Amino acid sequence: xxxxxxxxxxxxxxxxxxxxxxxxxxxxxxxxxxxxxxxxxxxxxxxxxxxxxxxxxxxxxxxxxxxxxxxxxxxxxxxxxxxxxxxxxxxxxxxxxxxxxxxxxxxxxxxxxxxxxxxxxxxxxxxxxxxxxxxxxxxxxxxxxxxxxxxxxxxxxxxxxxxxxxxx
Amino acid sequence: xxxxxxxxxxxxxxxxxxxxxxxxxxxxxxxxxxxxxxxxxxxxxxxxxxxxxxxxxxxxxxxxxxxxxxxxxxxxxxxxxxxxxxxxxxxxxxxxxxxxxxxxxxxxxxxxxxxxxxxxxxxxxxxxxxxxxxxxxxxxxxxxxxxxxxxxxxxxxxxxxxxxxxxxxxxxxxxxxxxxxxxxxxxxxxxxxxxxxxxxxxxxxxxxxxxxxxxxxxxxxxxxxxxxxxxxxxxxxxxxxxxxxxxxxxxxxxxxxxxxxxxxxxxxxxxxx
Numbered sequence: 095x096x097x098x099x100x101x102x103x104x105x106x107x108x109x110x111x112x113x114x115x116x117x118x119x120x121x122x123x124x125x126x127x128x129x130x131x132x133x134x135x136x137x138x139x140x141x142x143x144x145x146x147x148x149x150x151x152x153x154x155x156x157x158x159x160x161x162x163x164x165x166x167x168x169x170x171x172x173x174x175x176x177x178x179x180x181x182x183x184x185x186x187x188x189x190x191x192x193x194x195x196x197x198x199x200x201x202x203x204x205x206x207x208x209x210x211x212x213x214x215x216x217x218x219x220x221x222x223x224x225x226x227x228x229x230x231x232x233x234x235x236x237x238x239x240x241x242x243x244x245x246x247x248x249x250x251x252x253x254x255x256x257x258x259x260x261x262x
Numbered sequence: 263x264x265x266x267x268x269x270x271x272x273x274x275x276x277x278x279x280x281x282x283x284x285x286x287x288x289x290x291x292x293x294x295x296x297x298x299x300x301x302x303x304x305x306x307x308x309x310x311x312x313x314x315x316x317x318x319x320x321x322x323x324x325x326x327x328x329x330x331x332x333x334x335x336x337x338x339x340x341x342x343x344x345x346x347x348x349x350x351x352x353x354x355x356x357x358x359x360x361x362x363x364x365x366x367x368x369x370x371x372x373x374x375x376x377x378x379x380x381x382x383x384x385x386x387x388x389x390x391x392x393x394x395x396x397x398x399x400x401x402x403x404x405x406x407x408x409x410x411x412x413x414x415x416x417x418x419x420x421x422x423x424x425x426x427x428x429x430x431x432x433x434x435x436x437x438x439x440x441x442x443x444x445x446x447x448x449x450x451x452x453x454x455x456x457x458x459x460x461x462x463x464x465x466x467x468x469x470x471x472x473x474x475x476x477x478x479x480x481x482x483x484x485x486x487x488x489x490x491x492x493x494x495x496x497x498x499x500x501x502x503x504x505x506x507x508x509x510x511x512x513x514x515x516x517x518x519x520x521x522x523x524x525x526x527x528x529x530x531x532x533x534x535x
Contacts, residue, residue: 114312144275145274145275161312163420166286227380227381236448
């Protein structure tokens with residue numbers, strides 16, 4: 095128990111630092127900004143109670159907001175992602191269900207499962223985030239392009255990190 | 263009562279979700295005017311220390327480039343002094359008061375946090391109220407428009423970048439003096455849009471766009487950019503795409519410009535409105 099709290103605390107700090115120090119400084123042509131911190135929400139244990147998941151999402155979003163100076167934006171997108179996670183897990187659930195007490199990682203459930211799980215989650219998060227940022231529906235398709243391109247980049251980095259974790 | 267408890271237990275997650283989203287949206291709505299949000303300002307004090315460190319590291323990498331621009335700026339400044347010294351002789355003031363001759367006060371500052379990829383971009387500079395910075399002062403970088411101060415703390419200020427939906431600037435075509443309104447359409451960080459220029463005006467690709475000074479924020483004649491494209495928009499006006507002179511991607515040192523005669527101008531204008 096204590097062990098896993100420590101482990102997730104470490105992942106949490108690492109991802110936030112990675113996001114703030116590295117990924118927030120990557121800005122391709124005004125369209126693309128990878129948001130990799132969402133990986134923290136992806137990796138939390140499957141059996142984590144929903145209220146705790148929501149609170150953790152809230153905290154994650156709030157911290158990112160304070161670093162990017164966009165109060166509320168990342169918070170609401172991440173809370174939404176935390177809220178839909180149980181439903182996404184149900185949609186992508188493997189044939190013989192989840193093992194009890196396991197983490198939703200690539201190591202246990204394989205690449206294809208993790209890819210669809212991460213893609214759905216990242217899409218939900220990014221869609222909420224970018225439409226909240228613009229806060230209007232003019233330029234609807236341009237915002238959608240931003241969502242898709244950023245999803246592509248976030249997914250690339252998330253998969254890289256997961257491959258690295260698996261490799262170890 | 264039992265029904266109520268059952269209901270709460272059943273939908274507890276939804277309720278927590280709605281409460282948390284409520285808080286987030288509250289932050290979103292109050293925080294977008296940015297400097298109004300006390301909470302954000304308080305916590306940003308902590309994150310700023312880290313941002314300053316990141317910026318410190320980054321500034322080492324571009325020292326050579328910064329030296330070059332500073333040297334170039336020195337040359338232009340020396341030229342201006344020489345020109346002004348000549349002109350001084352032919353100018354006269356009814357009262358010999360050297361204070362009256364200076365209208366704009368420059369303060370240099372360093373950008374410690376910047377973004378270009380959002381729709382409402384802000385950046386933070388390392389000077390604040392203690393250094394005489396106030397809200398509504400102009401921010402320029404190498405003589406071209408960068409933004410307007412929207413919030414100050416003791417030692418830091420937040421600047422609304424030109425790359426912000428809400429940024430509006432009165433700008434004119436240098437060659438013929440017709441003025442319009444410049445804003446950013448959120449597409450590309452290199453281009454802004456100048457509207458309200460009537461179609462009978464002669465516009466050429468490459469024309470210089472500069473500030474008018476009507477708003478009493480920006481000094482007159484500060485560079486904005488050059489015309490890169492124009493098309494007819496509606497019946498009467500052009501929609502002119504302007505290549506912005508400031509490179510927001512490597513914004514580092516900026517000048518904050520305070521108009522010392524601003525209150526005088528605004529009060530006079532108020533009398534006639």
